[in-house]
Amino acid sequence: MRNNWPDDDVILFDGVCVFCSRWVHFVSTRDIDKRFHFTTIQSPYGARLARTLGIDPGDPDTNAVIHGGKAHLQSDAALTVLSTLPRWRWVRALFWVPKPLRDAVYRLIARNRYRIFGKYDACMVPDADLRARVIE
Template identity: 80%
Template sequence: MSKWSDDDVILYDGVCIFCSRWVRFVAARDTAKRFRFTPIQSDYGAKLARAFGIDPGDPDTNAVVHGGEAFVKSDAALTVLSQLPGWGWVRMLFAVPKPLRDRVYSLIARNRYRIFGKYDACFVPDAELRARVIE
């Protein structure tokens, strides 16, 4: 994947209820406040998405920039989780073959609106989380 100057930025679909819950889940456990978030619907998020080959109009993955590199699909989720206090054990899931992990990830991603729903507009985080959102 390409390099990106900002580090520890999570790109997510801001109208996806599941994705927004993912952001709140990470933020609540990220006691060091290392991760920042950007909805793909924002100017910054769309630019980041395009830089990594993700269609901002039809996102099929979230992504995270960590260590200057972008990770997508299951690699993104496992990379983020493995950086959270008490979640280091998920690193062992990298042993599961990537095609299998990504197949499961893609199945959920393709059906996320149908299963979890969709907001009419990007969700608005509370003030504390808002300070960690890049638009």
């Protein structure tokens, strides 16, 4: 991680991105240990984390996860999160795919996420269970 971050198992995501919000819902429903917490890049906490990681909060090009004291970006972030979820540990095998190839696919989706999946006018409103895991 470029800088120390006091919290662990935090997923940073674009709260107005439909795809990103669905990703958070996907993770939260499968994270039976409730290990992960979530923060939108639009929140004060999330914007601070983004800047610490070198991500422009005004034009995010990646999600991120702090896990095991390290920051993971792009495809590493997605695979790191998935590989901790029950029944999804098999995705660890995808770490064998060369990172430049994985990240190229990730960037292609990230660049086109609003056009393909849509964009909310405001950050998603989480249900009560997820709300307890959101850091603002």
